[in-house]
């Protein structure tokens with residue numbers, strides 16, 4: 001290499017930043033590198049100070065390899081890179097193109113006496129190789145997402161049953177529910193739970209071979225096996241070399257004949273020798289139009305467990321948990337705003353939280369309710385005036401051709417009690433209101449009456465298709481800020 005080696009720390013860092021500037025977009029450069037301060041902590045170790053945990057994690061997840069690579073390319077030596085959060089980071093670097101920035105005085109000069117370019121290049125190549133070998137090694141064993149554990153899963157009304165079933169299966173595979181079939185809408189935690197089971201089983205039963213694939217991957221494997229005449233290998237993998245089979249989004253195989261056929265025999269082979277099978281799907285087996293009847297019936301042999309949208313309290317708890325995990329300081333009103341407006345699923349809930357904090361962090365602002373409203377405007381739409389108990393009562397009364405006062409009355413005739421229970425259920429699911437508050441607004445009913453109503457409607461929703469339709473129609477008419485909690 002014929003390039004001029006940097007003579008000072010700041011020279012090195014400026015050169016690296018110049019190089020980074022050409023490799024990442026302006027937006028990324030400004031957002032992630034602008035507020036950093038670089039130091040040579042000791043020879044071979046660079047410390048990058050950043051103002052927030054969020055920026056630290058982002059840099060570590062997305063740019064660490066690139067930073068290390070550029071340090072190596074510019075200096076021809078390898079550096080470890082560490083990040084440190086320091087609230088008021090004073091930028092030590094001028095972020096101008098090389099040459100335009102005045103060189104900062106420094107007392108630390110990179111130690112280059114024992115530096116050998118050949119050694120450094122070899123080291124670099126070796127580190128790349130070991131990374132590749134590691135990657136290949138992991139292909140043959142199931143790798144779970146370490147973030148998706150039981151400990152990180154917030155248990156609430158909508159997912160209690162599924163959570164308990166998953167825990168039971170992870171504790172004693174093939175002893176309790178086999179197969180365990182989990183169904184529910186997107187972003188409600190199915191993949192998270194499947195991962196959590198896999199992680200626990202690997203920990204508790206290291207000798208068991210756990211296979212975790214998506215319905216799509218399974219389908220592709222079947223296609224490849226047919227194309228390359230490898231069906232024997234495929235069968236050995238799934239039927240003989242597997243003790244626990246986890247398939248995420250099994251609905252994907254519906255309508256794909258050879259895949260369904262292959263899966264049918266895989267299922268039978270595993271089931272016969274009492275191997276655990278867990279499947280997830282976005283709908284119930286009976287609602288999977290193109291799924292063979294024989295598979296539908298097998299899916300119901302064990303436990304069919306549905307996962308429902310989280311209620312307000314669970315949404316609040318999830319937000320607090322995520323904030324804690326990511327080191328965000330989450331104010332009560334901000335949390336309430338997000339929990340009230342982002343109701344469709346947990347993925348969107350998380351997305352909203354991250355968006356607010358990313359924005360605040362990039363703009364160097366405090367997270368306040370006003371800022372949250374502004375940032376989430378495009379996500380939740382122009383936030384409509386908050387939905388109220390009265391709004392829900394009026395809508396339900398209209399729908400059932402009753403008067404609102406009927407819903408608040410003490411009369412227990414079924415023609416009144418049923419709509420009243422539906423209205424209470426909708427209030428609980430969609431409003432940040434407690435059981436006593438709702439009871440109070442329904443003519444001073446006791447909180448246990450509201451609890452009973454909500455439980456009852458939830459239970460009925462599991463089997464009563466016409467109730468599901470009614471609730472869906474009512475929710476549509478309620479004009480939620482965006483989407484609605486699909487509690488069916």
Ligand code: ADP
Pocket residue numbers: 148152153154155159184185186187188189190191192193318346347350
């Ligand atoms: P699905 O597979 O049902 O579409 P995921 O499992 O991918 O949903 O969940 C979407 C996101 O929401 C993930 O980041 C997951 O960690 C998170 N999540 C879902 N349910 C919970 C929960 N009960 N507690 C904490 N995080 C959750």
Ligand code: MG
Pocket residue numbers: 187190191192248
């Ligand atoms: Mg999923």
